[in-house]
Amino acid sequence: MTKTTASAHPAPGVCGLRERKKQRTRDALVRAAMQLFTSQGFERTTVDEIAEAVEVSQRTFFRYFTNKEHAALALDDLIEERFLAALRERPADEPPLEALRHAVLGVWDDVSTAIHEVVPIDLYMRMYQVIESTPALLSARLRREAQMETRITAEIARRTGLDPRTDLRPRVLVAAFGGVIRAASEHWGHCSEGSVAAMRSSFRRHLETLGPALAGSWQSVTP
Structure with missing residues (x-):
């Protein structure tokens, strides 16, 4: 009996789900950033605060944005x-x-x-x-x-x-x-x-x- 192996490429549906999840995370970070910038000011807002508002890590924030200006x-x-x-x-x-x-x-x-x-x-x-x-x-x-x-x-x-x-x-x-x-x-x-x-x-x-x-x-x- 030959052993089957998982495909090296995920199914199209999996790719679509992954992209939608990434887009939702990015949108949530934009929304959190704007809420913080408009409520407490751009300069007083930190990347950590934006990430914490979405319950993700600072590392995740930098996967989507190079800095606060980019998010704004x-x-x-x-x-x-x-x-x-x-x-x-x-x-x-x-x-x-x-x-x-x-x-x-x-x-x-x-x-x-x-x-x-x-x-x-x-x-x-x-x-x-x-x-x-x-x-x-x-x-x-x-x-x-x-x-x-x-x-x-x-x-x-x-x-x-x-x-x-x-x-x-x-x-x-x-x-x-x-x-x-x-x-x-x-x-x-x-x-x-x-x-x-x-x-x-x-x-x-x-x-x-x-x-x-x-x-x-x-x-x-x-x-």
Whole structure:
């Protein structure tokens, strides 16, 4: 009789279960981190406290995140990937600025749902305020935004068949677009209504203003 041995590769169902468990642990760490950051401050929160809140080890925390900043900005990864996917799916003949605008506004509901699956929306909103008021986090977010602009520039260049090393238009457009998104976020952050609807409205208003601000006359028309 031949001896049977276990397969070197786990069954697909086992792999799926393992990945879901890892995702649940990562989400729990993000949720615990944001709850601690918003309640006692980013600087006063330790990695040990985050791990203890989820009943895992510090070593487990570092399997998912390189540091506290990474955990604090973890949802930015989700938002960026959803946006880039939406941009890649825009019609090939759509003008670049329109593609960017439609990608942002079109993916909004999907992003809001994805965020809600990890943390309550009101916690995400409070975390935004923590990031804006914490120099280390704000600096880390600005670095991430610069990296994201490079990726968007590459996508716009691909869509238009331009080489951003010799043609400045993709880089300039994406820089202007990124500035508008930043301005919209800051405007929302100073509004009394810190809701998802208010943030989306701010994005829409700022994006609709970009074209006229660049091409139109700023002189008031005298009746």
